[in-house]
Amino acid sequence: MEYIDGYRSCCKYYCKGNVNIILSAPHGGSLIPNDVPDRTEGICIRRSDENDTLLDKQFYNTKLVKDIHTDEFTENVANELFERWNFKPFIIIGKWHRQIVDFNREIREGTLNHPEAVSAYENYHLNLNNAISHVNQLFGKGLLLDIHGHSQGNYTMIGYMLSSNQLNEDDLSHSSFATSIESLCLSNRNEYIRGKKSFGTILEQNGIEPVYPSLTHPKPESRTFFSGGYTICNYFSKINAIQTELPYVIRTGENKCMNAQRFAQTIVEYMQINNLLMSN
Ligand SMILES: [Zn+2]
Structure with a gap:
């Protein structure tokens, strides 16, 4: 994949996809431009209930970490899609560190209105919007x-x-x-959210487990659970959107490439089973 660098290398993207798959990874970046201040307020973490919870600064400092290796994992998934099926997905990967800009938050909270952070944020979402428009067209x-x-x-x-x-x-x-895959679900949410046709079930069948929700693990019960952030909430009205939160062991270590292959296999199977996969 030949990636294009976004505004001041805030992100990189691939815009010549040949399949109706978009991969985004907003939180894996590590670049910290020295003229953009840290986001020192208004940081929150999505809790298992509906509302974000504001955290005090001391706690947030331990939480404002990047999603380490999600950028690399996303690239590995894309490479597998291409090498095995000749599918080139559209891709947007954040390169600036989350402490500078959070691409997966509403703009004010994600940038704290610093002009450079705003430009980076707008560039990331311009490229994501373009990818969605291309796929839909x-x-x-x-x-x-x-x-x-x-x-x-x-x-x-x-x-x-x-x-x-x-x-x-x-x-x-x-x-x-509403769900973020409402046009797929129609009246059968149980099947598409945690039945045989669900992403979690197919991910488990391909060897990444446990997954919540899935056929064998339908309910997160008291576990911490992230329902989905700004990206899927902002774009689900235009395209089916799913947020995946992978544990450290899946995206790092000696099995990280195999796990990216399993993830790519899951995307293809999931889209085939649900009559969604299209390419040219
Ligand atoms: Zn994240």
């Missing part, structure tokens, strides 16, 4: 996967904008809430 539908890493335990979380409280219900089909 070329194929009429597609899938955006927003790839993150977490340190809450050795399990993977799949975010569809459903909180743990919502996922802990026995039946999802009668609820009034």
Whole structure:
């Protein structure tokens, strides 16, 4: 993949995709330009309930870490899609560190209105918007996967904008809430969120486990669970969008390449099973 560098190397992107897959990784960057200040207020972490919770500065300093190796993992997934299936996904990978700009927050919170951070943020989302427009023009539908890493335990979380409280219900089909894959789900949320057709179930079948929600692990129960951040909430009305939160052990270590292959295999199977995969 020949990536193009974004504004002041705030991100890199690949815009010549030939398949209706978009991969984004907002939190893996490590560049810290010295003329852009740290974001020292308003930092929050998504808790298992619906609302972000503001944290005090001392606590947030330990939490304002990048999602280490999610940029590399995303590139490995893209390489596998190309080498095995000749699929070139559209890709947007953040390069600036999260302490400078957070691409997965609403703009004010993500930039604290610093002009350079705003320019970087706008550039990232311009490229993401362009990718979505291209996919919709070329194929009429597609899938955006927003790839993150977490340190809450050795399990993977799949975010569809459903909180743990919502996922802990026995039946999802009668609820009034929206999901980030609503056009896929239609009336059968249980099947698409934690049934045989769900991303979590197929990920487990390919050897990445445990995953919440999935057929064997349908409810996060009391575990920390991230329902999905700004990216999927902002773009799900234009494209099916899923947030994946991978544990450290999956995206690092000796099995990281195999796990990227498993992840790529899951994307392809998931899109085939759900009649979503299209390429040219
Ligand atoms: Zn993240």
